[in-house]
Amino acid sequence: MGNQPLIVLSEDSQRTSGKDAQSMNITAGKAVAESVRTTLGPKGMDKMLVDSTGGVVVTNDGVTILKEMDIEHPAANMIVEVAQTQEDEVGDGTTSAVVVSGELLKKAEDLLEQDVHATTIANGYRQAAEKAKELLEDAAIDVDADDRDYLEQIAATAMTGKGAESSKDLLAELVVDAVLAVQDEEGIDAENIKIEKIVGGSVDDSELVDGVLLDKVRAHDNMPFFVEDANVAVVDDALEVRETEIDAEVNVTDPDQLQQFLDQEEKQLKEMVDTLVEAGADAVFVGDGIDDMAQHYLAQEGILAVRRVKDSDAKRIARATGARVVANVDDVEADDLGFAGRISQQDVGGDEQILIEDVEDAKSVTLLLRGGTEHVVDEVERAIDDSLGVVRTTIEDGTVLPGGGAPEVEVALQLRDFADSVGGREQLAVEAFADALEVIPRTLAENAGLDSIDSLVELRSRHDGGEYAAGLDAYSGDVIDMEEEGVVEPLRVKTQAIESATEAAVMLLRIDDVIAAGDLSGGQVDPDDGGDAGGPPAGGMGGGMGGMGGMGGMGGAM
Structure with missing residues (x-):
């Protein structure tokens, strides 16, 4: 070079x-x-x-x-x-x-x-x-995974030194209850434990709900505020008239023709609601939208309906109530329904939310964490996350140090x-x-x-x-x-x-x-x-x- x-x-x-x-x-x-x-x-x-x-x-x-x-x-x-x-x-x-x-x-x-x-x-x-x-x-x-006292000690240890320490005994008890509730043959999925933070009150006011809390409200004001002994349908679909998969143009030359179209749409929506009624549903959680006319028919039947429910929440509702998530509303049958002792719209921390509770053998639960300020609640949530992790790991492995x-x-x-x-x-x-x-x-x-x-x-x-x-x-x-x-x-x-x-x-x-x-x-x-x-x-x-x-x-x- x-x-x-x-x-x-x-x-x-x-x-x-x-x-x-x-x-x-x-x-x-x-x-x-x-x-x-x-x-x-x-x-x-x-x-x-x-x-x-x-x-x-x-x-x-x-x-x-x-x-x-x-x-x-x-x-x-x-x-x-x-x-x-x-x-x-x-x-x-x-x-x-x-x-x-x-x-x-x-x-x-x-x-x-x-x-x-x-x-x-x-x-x-x-x-x-x-x-x-x-x-x-x-x-x-070696520890016995069924020993509640030991699991609570482990949960409390994980919270020591964090913002939740002053209430660690109560929170440790809630954490163990939550983990044991969602445990099944496949193990423990922490995704089935939903944590809801509420600013107001003290950490000692935190509680575990055997069920699901949804940041949603009823789809229509005429629907009931609460339903007891409810049969629950979970539908991953819309209660709306389906659009055609191809672009089409329809020329209407007579007002009667327009009325026929509207009547046909109304009939389809009525049939959807009738399917839910025949199946015996008292509450329905829908993954997409609900047409105004369908809301009217649901309200007439006394069915509490919630729309635009996230997939993760739909899965939690299904696990908690024992329902099956149905892809098409026309396919809903009685066997697909779950059960909840009570479903209600309540004021939680200043916001209206839907609470599904009193379920048999809940496999999805909600931890309501309270605290005086937003920073306190956030730090309690981080402590709870750590605690949930160590309790889950202890149950799975059965060994501690x-x-x-x-x-x-x-x-x-x-x-x-x-x-x-x-x-x-x-x-x-x-x-x-x-x-x-x-x-x-x-x-x-x-x-x-x-x-x-x-x-x-x-x-x-x-x-x-x-x-x-x-x-x-x-x-x-x-x-x-x-x-x-x-x-x-x-x-x-x-x-x-x-x-x-x-x-x-x-x-x-x-x-x-x-x-x-x-x-x-x-x-x-x-x-x-x-x-x-x-x-x-x-x-x-x-x-x-x-x-x-x-x-x-x-x-x-x-």
Whole structure:
């Protein structure tokens, strides 16, 4: 080439290689972990997230915080995916998964500075993660899925430290009732538990309705406000005259001809209503529109009708009442109808809604959550979501672990012994993995205002003495038996957190070259030195590679 430079990338591209790329990605991952670390545990703090339109979210739910933050850096987004995976799989433990991931990256950074190769660290981390999951599974406590008291303890544990904590006993009872109600041979589908938020009253006024609450009203004012002992039809169709599938033009030359057309339409609509009457329907829920004339005939027959019901709501009504969703109104028969003891239009939280209740063996239920303000109700809903996830997982798996950092301390202890059997430099990575797991009890202590070193030393001592369930009570500062205290969480919460955190950390460590197709430079908050809301974002990540965008404005809150 005659010593001429070979230009492969466009002028707009940016490239960061080697240790700079690794350092940049590790810094991004650690920044994400630090942003949610203070929310961990029963004494965790809340974050106030303000979007570009002025909307405010106050929460300490890890996945919600990371969703709301405008994160641009690609490596940082990989850590956000850890939280999302944790949420999708088990519904709780999102903050723990992200914090562990960030700590794994931090420990890896120390090893990289000691000239331990990234591949060696990755191999050591993978071995440690497999061993950790094996140790957790061996130590898991089997629980009886029919033990209501135990399920309520698990539900309450998931709500501890969130906005619903003051009413966690009542809400835990509602959550267990809801999950057990929708359980069937195919398992537990949380979609069959509808959550309705009502601003007004207190959290203690929340209740579970064995049935469905629809944000709808009667199709016609002359229809009854309530129907008792109702036979219910669910129709995924319109109660309207069907249009032809082809364009047609009809020339009317005589007023009588027009009247004949109108009479024919009216006859068709009357036949549709007659079909429902003959089947014995007292209430009908229609997926599409209802013609004005059909509404009139339905009202004459004393049938309560609701139109434009969403598919998801139609399925819930069918599950709750035992009805079958019929695709064509002409096909409705008595066997397709479900039953509800009462269907009524009521004022719920200031809005008129349709309530279907008093059903036999409801397989679809509605949780009515109340709270003094919209922010309170939103945070209660997030706590309920987590609680529903852990109860469902416990029933499905039948295994739990003690909380309060007990599993992490125990696994760290045993991983250090395991490291002696791992040859070469990978032993260092296994030991680093063990140290990283202890970030959970250490953070629990810090967030509770305790001395993290003293707490960790006592935890290690108790576990070294064989007390597997010894965990940190964030309220008293004592190390207690978490199993006896009833502070437990599903095994899958811990195994999934370790698995997701390890995969994300290993993937970031194995990246030694970052090639950006355009200018991704932006602001990034250093976790120890956040910028103010009005000023420029804090320093970049090196190599001109992107920052964490919207986090710049959040710097002071982290």
